[in-house]
Amino acid sequence: MxxxxxxxxxxxxxxxxxxxxxxxxxxxxxxxxxxxxxxxxxxxxxxxxxxxxxxxxxxxxxxxxxxxxxxxxxxxxxxxxxxxxxxxxxxxxxSKISAPADDPEIAFLDRHGAEPTQREEYLTTCARFAVDEMSRRIRREKTEKADAQYYEQLFPSVAGEIRSVVPEDEIAKVRAERDEDRWPSMLSRFGPQVKHLCADAARRLSHSPTSVEER
Incomplete structure (x- = not known):
């Protein structure tokens, strides 16, 4: 690492x-x-x-x-x-960008194709699920009961807790933006809280991460 x-x-x-x-x-x-x-x-x-x-x-x-x-x-x-x-x-x-002095440029495809660890893959999938949940709220869509039960087993408590992390007034602000390509940046400030929820869910499933900063 x-x-x-x-x-x-x-x-x-x-x-x-x-x-x-x-x-x-x-x-x-x-x-x-x-x-x-x-x-x-x-x-x-x-x-x-x-x-x-x-x-x-x-x-x-x-x-x-x-x-x-x-x-x-x-x-x-x-x-x-x-x-x-x-x-x-x-x-x-x-081509005109100057690379940071303390992180010099390397070949673009150097070290490409790296595979995530099981923990990284779980946290990524969980975060994407959280984005989908937020997007459904923005579009006023409902999750099918069978799907909701499946996701609750896979990501315990995340769907419910994400509602307290991203309140309805914030959802309304994003909904007012008609260009959906801009939604991810508008929601991105909730990333740390989302990843904390996902780390908690992983612990419940015995994946045992203690912090989203650890490997």
Missing amino acids: GRVEPVSWLDDVVRALVDQVPCNDRDVYRDDLVSWDTMRGYDCVAGTSTTSIRVYSHSEAVDQLVDEWSDTLGSGRAGRRGDHWIIVGPEEVV
Whole structure:
């Protein structure tokens, strides 16, 4: 396992990267609700182009996500990465980025294809379930009884507790945004609480994580 970076470091690095990118509009990510790891990020929109910046606490998270991001490359889009950061966008923008001095650039596909541990996979799946639950509330959709029972067995108490983590007034704010692509960034600030719920659920199922920061 590589070094684990604190949230303050993530904040510093993501700001240093985003300050180099043209942004007419931006979505701020306070966490990654489809990953087990802690993250800071931006989507920067300039004209018809979007540049995505992500900085993770664990280098393993980037290793696991590189293949997914590589599928978006080509047709003028490029990607660069370090141990803890990844940036994908128009080649003319990405090529001018200066890498952080304390996390130098490595080959984009270096260490790609990494498999998550059982614990990481559980926390990721649980977080994605929580996002689905929030999205159903935003759309005023109901979960089928059989599905609800299944998810309660898989992620004990998460569906119920997520309602207290994300109150109805916050759901209403997201509902007012008609562009659903912006919902993940709007919900991202609840990431730490969601992952705490998922870690609790994992403990109940004897996966035994004691913190979302531990491996």
